[in-house]
Amino acid sequence: MAILVTGGAGFIGSHTCLELLSGGYDIIVVDNFSNSNPESLKRVTEITGKLIKIYPMDLLDLNSLETVFLDNHIEAVIHFAGLKAVGESVHDSLKYYKNNITATLLICELMQKYKVKKMVFSSSATVYGLPDSVPISEGFPLKALNPYGRTKLMIEEILQDLYVSDNEWSITILRYFNPIGAHESGWIGEDPSGTPNNLMPYITRVAVGQLKELQIFGKDYATVDGTGVRDYIHVVDLAKGHLLALDKTLTSSGVHTYNLGTGRGYSVLEVVEAFELATGVHIPYKMVQPRSGDAAICYADPTKAEKELNWKAAKGIIEMCQDAWRWQSNNPHGYVKKEESVNPRLVQSEDFLLPNN
Ligand code: WQD
Numbered sequence: 001m002a003i004l005v006t007g008g009a010g011f012i013g014s015h016t017c018l019e020l021l022s023g024g025y026d027i028i029v030v031d032n033f034s035n036s037n038p039e040s041l042k043r044v045t046e047i048t049g050k051l052i053k054i055y056p057m058d059l060l061d062l063n064s065l066e067t068v069f070l071d072n073h074i075e076a077v078i079h080f081a082g083l084k085a086v087g088e089s090v091h092d093s094l095k096y097y098k099n100n101i102t103a104t105l106l107i108c109e110l111m112q113k114y115k116v117k118k119m120v121f122s123s124s125a126t127v128y129g130l131p132d133s134v135p136i137s138e139g140f141p142l143k144a145l146n147p148y149g150r151t152k153l154m155i156e157e158i159l160q161d162l163y164v165s166d167n168e169w170s171i172t173i174l175r176y177f178n179p180i181g182a183h184e185s186g187w188i189g190e191d192p193s194g195t196p197n198n199l200m201p202y203i204t205r206v207a208v209g210q211l212k213e214l215q216i217f218g219k220d221y222a223t224v225d226g227t228g229v230r231d232y233i234h235v236v237d238l239a240k241g242h243l244l245a246l247d248k249t250l251t252s253s254g255v256h257t258y259n260l261g262t263g264r265g266y267s268v269l270e271v272v273e274a275f276e277l278a279t280g281v282h283i284p285y286k287m288v289q290p291r292s293g294d295a296a297i298c299y300a301d302p303t304k305a306e307k308e309l310n311w312k313a314a315k316g317i318i319e320m321c322q323d324a325w326r327w328q329s330n331n332p333h334g335y336v337k338k339e340e341s342v343n344p345r346l347v348q349s350e351d352f353l354l355p356n357n
Helices: 011-022 038-049 062-069 086-091 093-113 147-165 201-205 235-251 267-281 303-309 318-329
Strands: 002-006 028-033 054-055 072-077 118-124 170-177 178-180 213-215 232-234 254-260 285-288
Touching: 002 086, 011 028, 011 235, 028 062, 028 178, 028 303, 038 054, 054 062, 054 093, 054 285, 062 093, 072 235, 086 093, 086 147, 093 147, 118 147, 118 235, 118 254, 147 170, 170 235, 178 201, 178 235, 201 267, 201 285, 201 318, 213 267, 232 318, 235 254, 254 303, 267 318
Parallel strands: 002 028, 002 072, 028 054, 072 118, 118 170, 170 254, 178 232, 213 285
Antiparallel strands: none
């Protein structure tokens, strides 16, 4: 039996694949590499010495996707695949609804057909919108503020309805706060295409000399120093949370939702200070206008996951910065450039186990 990981080549997906392999699971990855690089999975196999069965395909291609269920005995699905740029989702909302919602409907349709009714779903703290207070617990009002966040919220509601219509389903919804950092090897990490939207990859690109200075969005928020506060969580802690969520999903039924955060907020300036302390690298910055749609403060109450999943984030902000820097300094240009990377269908190395198709 194997675990199907959609979007497994992405930042959180690749780190979760690594933990799954280390935890003894067989995994199958479906990824269209539109926002990721197959190199990440090649490196996961190098780090773990284990094979990954890869299907380079789009979840919207139902016929191809069905071959994955025909070819394999799938025990559960961890569903990462989806577009996740907030700004882009505002300008191209249809692309987000089609990619995120339709793809999820198709994967659920096949799961139902092949009686694979166990899913861990990658959601986001963005479903809370601008929280009225902190820390945020799972029962807080849900009010997504952009098409990206609305796709996550709609999918959560679709999954709730799926369980109501068929109580055999077991679904665990994970709401991520701000994942940063990288595997301690420095061999896999966050590799956004183009100029990063998120804070940590922007900082590491400044540190490695690719970007001139950090622009800090807003200095007059009602926070410790006026800059935005977020709950940064090490991506490996997040990945380990997926394995505990998978355990629960495999052994129960119903829909369970958990915040995956540390419960500790850091301001932008505190992150910059921690990065400089952790790495010895100076990060020049300038204060600019606030980014529209940004919350002042957002951090989790992670006690439900602690109690019910026996999960607690273990890594602190200094380790997050050290690991993020090790990845970026070892890989100044991230994974090999897409145009240089080989077509995974042609890759016959021992690192990949490709289906005979
Ligand atoms: C963090 C803080 C910014 C960049 C986003 C998505 C969310 C989730 C995580 C997918 C904020 C400040 C940032 C920069 C800055 N993604 N900042 N200069 O906005 O909390 O969440 O990523 O699920 O859906 O919305 O993360 O890293 O963009 O910002 O000052 O160049 O850093 O204002 O206070 P965010 P972020």
